[in-house]
Amino acid sequence: MSLYLKEIAITNPESAGMANTLATIATVVLALACSQLNAQGQLLISGFIDGSTALPVDEGTNLGFSFDQLEIDLEKELSETVSLRADIDFMVDMVAVEQAYVSFKPIKFGELIAPVITFGKFNAPIGYELLDAPDMYQFSHSLVFDNALPTNLTGFSISQDLGAGLDLVAYIANGWYLSDGSDVNFADDSLMIFGGRLGYGGVEGLGLGVSAIQNDAQDMIIDLDGEVTMVPNLILGFEFNTGGKDDTGDNISGWLVMANYAFPSFAITFRQDAWGAASSTTISPSYGIADGAGMLFEYRLDSGTFDEDGVYHKGKNTSAAIEFTFTF
Numbered sequence: 001m002s003l004y005l006k007e008i009a010i011t012n013p014e015s016a017g018m019a020n021t022l023a024t025i026a027t028v029v030l031a032l033a034c035s036q037l038n039a040q041g042q043l044l045i046s047g048f049i050d051g052s053t054a055l056p057v058d059e060g061t062n063l064g065f066s067f068d069q070l071e072i073d074l075e076k077e078l079s080e081t082v083s084l085r086a087d088i089d090f091m092v093d094m095v096a097v098e099q100a101y102v103s104f105k106p107i108k109f110g111e112l113i114a115p116v117i118t119f120g121k122f123n124a125p126i127g128y129e130l131l132d133a134p135d136m137y138q139f140s141h142s143l144v145f146d147n148a149l150p151t152n153l154t155g156f157s158i159s160q161d162l163g164a165g166l167d168l169v170a171y172i173a174n175g176w177y178l179s180d181g182s183d184v185n186f187a188d189d190s191l192m193i194f195g196g197r198l199g200y201g202g203v204e205g206l207g208l209g210v211s212a213i214q215n216d217a218q219d220m221i222i223d224l225d226g227e228v229t230m231v232p233n234l235i236l237g238f239e240f241n242t243g244g245k246d247d248t249g250d251n252i253s254g255w256l257v258m259a260n261y262a263f264p265s266f267a268i269t270f271r272q273d274a275w276g277a278a279s280s281t282t283i284s285p286s287y288g289i290a291d292g293a294g295m296l297f298e299y300r301l302d303s304g305t306f307d308e309d310g311v312y313h314k315g316k317n318t319s320a321a322i323e324f325t326f327t328f
């Protein structure tokens, strides 16, 4: 709990006042919540272990074994309206708080469904792909996920079921974090961001979402995501993202399409994606070893890359990996 409070406090001077206010509120809320931790409800523990082997398919890659992550997720309902969740990531040389938040679900008033208010650090509600290995169809993330999307946000969010298959989540947060823990160079000296996602699930087998994030420098990223599951055993996914900037300040867009087909004893996933001039093609067969245990193989061809400064570099490279994931 204390780790994400520290992160909120470390921010730029312009948003320091807001951050301190948020941290103070969080301290009070969490102190109240944690004081009852053993008094009500049940503490639920779940998580996963994820390890992989890199295969030497390219001149630049070697055979290598890797323990990628042990994640422990803690959940507790303190009352009918207050719940806590924390996702703790244990890696070889570091421990990170992926999520730590408290949610408030106001009591219903007749037919009125009140919004859910969340405060803390939480997975960003944007895009098609999810962060953790058990929620992925491949070993690697797409270029859109790695380059264009926040992974986690620290701030407030409010979510509301609008009826007719529509749901809305809106948030204010102080910057964002990539999956490697670094923050995004979204706009110079401007870390406070606003965003939201309008989702639609009113037709069986179809899910759509449109997301936007804007900061006070008036940069806006728009992201469309969708999934079609109308054909038995076939999952189709897509995403389009625009509004990012390259190293020269020009607009940069990205997209992905993905298909996963489940055969009786295994599944196979194909993904094609692009971010500006860079692209990747991924083929990934997977196999369920047992309930909660799976292995997959991934072969990936990348064409072009963007470095940390947003500079494009030509060149192709291939990679391959075998991954084992166990959930509990």
Ligand SMILES: [Ca+2]
Pocket (backbone or CB within 6 Å): 071, 087, 098, 099, 132
């Ligand atoms: Ca997680």
Ligand SMILES: [Ca+2]
Pocket (backbone or CB within 6 Å): 069, 071, 087, 088, 089, 098, 131, 132
């Ligand atoms: Ca994680």
